[in-house]
Amino acid sequence: MRALQVDRSLARFVTARVSSRPAAVRLTETPSPTPPGPDWVTIRPLLSGICGSDLATVYGRASRWFEPYVSFPFVPGHEIVAETAGGERVVVEPVLHCRIRGVDPLCSACADGRTNRCENLAAGHLAAGLQTGYCNQTGGGWSASLVAHRQQLHPVPSGWSDEAAVMVEPVACSVHAAMSAPPGAGPVAAVIGAGTIGLATIAAIRTFREDVTTVIAVAKHPEQRRLARQLGADFVANPDELRRAVRRATGSWILDNGQLTGGADVVFDCVGTSESLSESTAVAAPGATVVLAGMPGQVGVDLTALWQRELRLAGAYAYGPERNAGDRHSFDLSMQLIAEHDLGRLVSARYPLDRHSDALEHASHAGARGATKVVFDLRQEKRR
Amino acid sequence: MTRPGFVLEVDRSTPPILTWHGEGFRLENLPAGRSRVIYPPEPLESLRDPDAAIREALASPLGDSKPLRELLFPGMRLTIAFDDISLPLPPMRRPDNRQRVIEAVLDIAAAAGVDDVALICALALHRRMTESELRHAIGDRVYDSFAPIGRLLQHDAEDPEGLIHIGVTERGEDVEINRRAAESDLIVYVNINLVAMDGGHKSVATGLASYRSLRHHHNVKTMRHSKSFMDPEHSALHSSNWRMGRLLAASGVKIFQIETTLNNDAFPSQTAFLQKREWEWSARDRASYVASTRALSLLTPRAARSLFQSIKAPHAMTSVYAGEVEAVHAETTRMVHRQQLVEVQGQTDVAIFGLPHICPYNVNSIMNPILVMCMGLGYLFNLYRGRPIVREGGVAILSHPTPWAFHPVHHPSYIDFFEEVLSETTDPVVIEKNYEQRFATDEWYRHLYRTSHAYHGVHPFYMWYWGAHALEHLGRVIVVGGNRKAVRRLGFSPASTIADALEMASDVVGDEPTISHFHCPPIMIADVK
Amino acid sequence: MSGQLPGAHSPDKRLPVTARSWAQARSGVRRRIRTASTFPLGSPPWPGTVELPPADKTLGVHYDSEWARSPFARRARTALQATVANPLLRALTSPSVRGLDRLAHFDEPAIFVANHSSHLDAPLILSVIPPRWRDELFVAGAADYFFDTHPKAVLSALALNAVPMERQRVSRTSAGRATQLLDDGWSMLIFPEGGRSPDGWGQPHRPGAAWLAVRSSVPVVPLYLEGTARILPKGSRRPKPGHVTVNFGAPILPPSDGDSRTFARTIEDAIAALADELAGDWYAARRRAAAGTTPPLSGPDATAWRRSWALGAARTGAGPKADSSRWPWNHRP
Structure with missing residues (x-):
């Protein structure tokens, strides 16, 4: 073969x-x-x-x-x-x-x-x-x-397209990420990155996280912005607009060096680069959780904020029974999400x-x- | 001899016309046979001895006011309020009108033995002025006399202690103004009347008011019923201010209004070509045009900006009136009209506005895209009396680089407005309904407005409302030579040249449209018959 | 050494060789040079018993400085000011100029009237006065001081465009020349105190300036100079760099009734008010001027020590330039 x-x-x-x-x-x-x-x-x-x-x-x-x-x-x-x-x-x-x-x-x-x-x-x-x-x-x-x-x-499930089915595994990763932030963290979430994981995370937050009322997404490209919005982001920011967007949503202040006084209650880093992780810690409120949904590799980040603001840095890998969703399996939740948001459309090219x-x-x-x-x-x- | 304004019918032999483009200008050819260029009147003769004229005005006031000397007495509380950095444009050479008038007022106050004097910069929701800007406006002597002892104040529309609610007009408008001013035995308001919108009851009722009071006339409904806000007779904005002013007078707030007018001599003699008619350019004018455009093309935008912001206009005082607010303002408006009115016959399908480097809200700052909108559709579009120079459903073509750039200190809420609000909608009504409240009460903006040099959080909304009448009236807005993304975010169409823009305009207004080119600055008012 | 008692040794002589005695040795050299310029090496003194020959008709008040206003001399003066005098004065006095905005709309020939306490005053004013007036301005110089020898007269005329003027009362010669120049559109700089102040306080004004203004109906611009006396006081030969403030007042028109005595008082009061502005703030000065309580420039009517004591107190407001360097370069709290 x-x-x-x-x-x-x-x-x-x-x-x-x-x-x-x-x-x-x-x-x-x-x-x-x-x-x-x-x-x-x-x-x-x-x-x-x-x-x-x-x-x-x-x-x-x-x-x-x-x-x-x-x-x-x-x-x-x-x-x-x-x-x-x-x-x-x-x-x-x-x-x-x-x-x-x-x-x-x-x-x-x-x-x-x-x-x-x-x-x-x-x-x-x-x-x-x-x-x-x-x-x-x-x-x-x-x-x-x-x-x-x-x-x-x-x-x-019968009646599903192959495209919808192939999304089950990646979307399950996003579901797992969305569920791994502690329940009741707070109303404002930021999702950095609008690739498959980022977009699916936005959808997962919207469907499974009732404690989150505001989702701020970061997307670079026009199609990503459109999808992020469709999937339920309240505001889609360019990477350089994120801090201001979080500031507006949380009513915090920006200090002279660009730091926020407050921030988002949970941040999903769906990119996994030094820049995205730095930005994630920069926009996280004291005590917030930063979930690493993208595979990071070796990154260089100033972790002073992590220490001083008692942030929690949480990895989210793969899937399993979700403790925050009555032990339903991520794949199960993923299938529900795909059906609900028609995520099969995220498959944009076949080779x-x-x-x-x-x-x-x-x-x-x-x-x-x-x-x-x-x-x-x-x-x-x-x-x- | 000062020549009046002029409307040039463009024919085949008409030279290309100077068109402002932010920190620069271009020569543009206009289609022959269907275009006209509207030129402002030339600068009026200035007062030979402005100081003597001021003393004279203070001694023989208009209306039912007594001379200033008789209104002053030992032991009184005197508050002198003055216009802020937004006037005049470009900033005038020293000494500023405000300095001359304030010194004359203080001279009389000194003779009358007045000790309790405070000066208040009537900035409403504008940014606080810096020390050097204040020194430029009111002079070193006044600054050094009052700033060190804390008697030079800047109005704070968000200071609960510093405001007082005077009452409610018959239309239910709250009148809330600066407490120190309201509780004084006399407010002397020192104004510079650059355009017909300024002055009158607007000076105190807007300049010293709180957000709570301002929102009654700074809103979409009022601005859509101000046609135009440059014509107080037909401006809902002014009706509201007049109601508030009369309530103030009825409540015992005593105001001695001093208004000054300037001629429209806006640019230094080295760049005289900027305010000349193109066919009258001398060899020297042509040489300085070529040299300055070449030099500007070599500069970075930042360098060009600081060069243009350093321009100090040779504006000269043409009149000064003092006394009762309405009597004074009637005379002032007459003088402004004498300098600025140009009679224009009928409307055209298209209007071309070359936007200069400066508008009231970016002195020593950056003209961001929202200010481009406000300058084009708020100010220049509204510089008419009677009817707009462009017909309903017509097209406005703005020429400005429209950079995606904001001054981080002066315009923090503008950045958010542009990033958040305009990415959702450009409809003033929706914007007002969905976003104004949140921006107006954002603690961070409030903090920056009160302690730094930032415009109030709600100010970008007002800029957008300023253009609400034009947005409703026009069929399309095209920006020539702007940053495409920024132009689209404003809801306008980008074009690279005037010719392209005219092509695009014909989609809306049909082939062979008639065109007006508004040759401003200097400022003028088109009296459209 | 003027205070030394006869027969006593200078205290320095009893000290071991130190830096101070070196300074003394240097001043000895200077004394020797001065000795060399006296007779017989210099010109002999004229015995009081011998009658003076008729005065030289080409010096003093009779000195004709017309040549100093020729185009060539004017250009030479401008060059001299631009290349030598002004840079030197800036370095020496670092002047801050105030009140020029009061002349913004004023565009006529004028008589600039200033207080006088140092040789620096005239060149300093020339260096800060706007070109509109500087290019056509003459300085009233004491005939008996600046025009007593040919070299001094030539230098004064060339460098300052000085015109000789009597100190005590204006003679027909000098008055005629001054009015002629004013009528021709020249501006004038005059120190109505008639000479430099001996102690730093102002002296009473002589009426000449007011008289000339009334006579030619030229506006007077009062000027107050603060600080030149600290840099180069009367009697000193070595200037000590410092900080000077020049305060220009608003032009004053001469009275239409031609009363030059009252006008002289007006000018004196205006200069006093300008001084008062510098000592405190402008509005307070206006209040005092309106109340007639502006402190006079002539100082208190008291004994010498109390006058100089008061002068020190009056000056504290405008001492040497504030030290702008900050920590860590300057370790001062």
Whole structure:
């Protein structure tokens, strides 16, 4: 079968990083992965999304933190809507936690159901890999076929488009981010970034967070601004307008050096750069929570405000049963959100594997090019 | 000899016409056969000895007022209020009219043995003036006499202790003004009447009023019924101020009004071409036009701004009247009209307004996009008597670079207005309903207005209301040479040249439209028959 | 050494060799130079018993300074002022000029009348007066002081456009010349005290300035100079840099009834009021002027020490230039 594959090749990573081209990935013919156990099935991807963390990998910018949690060579792609041999459409919950790895006893997080916090991502009978799409035994979404554990599969509601279904995984991440701010934090939320995660976070706040009355979004590009507003942002600011927007919404003052006296009660950083994190801490009110929804990597931030204002910096990774929503699973909430806001429309471009370079370029400049989610369309791919 | 205003019918041999463009100017060709250029009258003769004229005016006041000397007595409380930085434009060379008048008043007060004197800058919701601006306006001697002892005050429309509610007019308008002024035995108001809007009861009823009082006439409804606000006879803004002024008089607030007028000599002699008719430009004028446009093209916007802001006009005093407010203002308005009225026959489909570098709210500051709107559609559009120079449904073409730039100290609420309010709507009624209250009561704006040099939080709204009549009247507004994003945010259409703008205008008013070019500054009033 | 008793040693002589004795040695050198300029090296004194020959008709009040108003001399004077005198005066006196706005609408020849306490006064006023008047202005100089020798006369005429004038009473020669120049459109600078103040306080005005103004119906612009006496007082040869304030008053028209005595008093009061303005604030000065309680420039009518004591008190308001440097460069709270 044809697949996009990432090899353990320093030369490729360096080339990708230096040339700013997606050079760490190549299109190749590989044998389809074989199921590693009885509970595993072969599935055929229909659409497979390109995520920010994928882009970091193929452009050679991923943090070395992930090194022990991947096994080379691997096929990326973890936002997957696929078809089983029986013709049933499923979305994949890609985290490869204790149960899937056959680890017994379970780690305490998995025992608690919070599989995204699993401690055994490199243990068990399966090769290392934090998710499907990082493990050389499972394969990944950017190919014609892969294997998945039955527990990973969520059936797609009937009548849904493939586009809506492929959004379930990324939107679940946003739902998890929105739910990870403590309940009753306060009425004003700021969402920095208006890519898939940012936009879905806005929608998730609007649907699931009744304690938040005002959502201020930061978007750079016109299409992002339009969508942010549609999905329920009360005010959409340019990056350099954020502080003033938060000031207006919170009635605080701006001090001479541009600092706010107060700020937003919860801030979602859906970008994960030094700038976005600095801005997040700058507009957070004393005691506020800053949720990192975007994958940050190595950043440089002045954390004085974090210390002096007793901010809480909270990561929000993947999904699981949501404590703030009666333990409903993020995927469940995500499906509700997608149906409610028609989030399938966020899929703005589909590419065949042959045009993977164009696809990845497009995805890495999605905002500027008026796009949100770019996906690989594998429906025409030959199955072998 | 001063020539009156002039309306030039453009023909094939007409030279290109000077058109202001912010910190600069261009020569623009206008279509022959259907365009006209409206030129202001030339500067009137000034008073030969202004100080003597002031003394004379104080000694023989108009109306039922007694001479100033007889109104002053030892042990009294005297408050001298004066116009703020928004007048005149450009700022005049020293000595300013205000300094001359205030010194003359104080001379008499000194002779009368008055000790309790306070000076108040009647800035309403404008920004507080800086020390150097005050020194320029009222002179070093007056500044040094009163500032160090805390008797030079700037009106604070948000100081609950410093305001007093006088009463309510028959139309239910609150009259609330500066307490020190209201509780004085006499208010002497020292005014500079640059345009017909200024002066009269507006001086005290607006200049020394609180937000609570101002909102009764600074609103969309009033501004839409002021046609125009430059014509007090037909201005709801002025009717309201007059009701308030009469209530003040009836409540025992004694005002001795001193109004001065200036000629329209707005630019120094090196740039005389700016106020000459193009076909009369001498070799020297042409050389200075070429040299100045070349030099300006080399400057950064910031440098150009500081160069233009340093211009001090050779304005000279043409009259001074003192006494009872309405009697004084009638004479003053007559003088303003003598200097500014230009008779114009009929309306045209299109009007072209070249916007200069300055408007009342950006002295020593930046002309931000909201002020561009206010200058074009508020001030220049309204400089008419009778009917607007452009017909209903017509097109106004403004020429200004319209930078996306704001003075962070002077205009903090303008930035928010532009970013938040205008990105939602440009409809004055919606803006007034949905946003005014929040901006007017924002504590941060209030703090900056009271302690720094910021315009009041609600001030950008007033700028927008100022253009409400024009927005309702016009079919389209086109801005030539502006920052496109900023122009669109204002709800206007950007164009790169006057020719393009005229093409775009023909979509609205049809082919071959008639055009008026308003050759301002210097300021004039088109008397449209 | 004037206060030294006969036969006593100067206290310096009893001290060991110090910086002070070095200064004394230097002043000794200066004394020797002065000795060298006396007879026989200098010109001999004229015995009182011998009758004086008739005065030189080309000096004193008779000195004809017409040449100093030729185009060439005027240009030379302007150049001299621009390149040498004005920079030097600015450095020495760092003048702050006030009240020029009172002349903004005034555009006629005028008689500038000022108080006088230093040789710096005339050149300083010339350096700050607006060009409108400076370019056609002559200075009334004491005939017996500035025009007693040819070199002094030439220098005064060239540098200041000085015209000789008697101190005690105006003679026909000098009055005629001054009125002629005023009639020709020249402005004039005159010090009606008739000479520099010996102690810093003003002296009574002589009536000449008022008389000339009335005679030629030229407006008078009063001027008050504060601080030149500290920089170069009468009797001093070495100027001490300091800060000077020049306060211009509003022009005063001469009375139509031709009463020059009253007018002289008006001018004197105007200058006193200008001085009062500098000491406090303008409005308070106007209040005192209106009440007739402006402190006179002539100081209190008392003994010498009390007069100089009062002078020190009057000056505290306008001392040397305020120290503008701040911490950390200047360690002062």
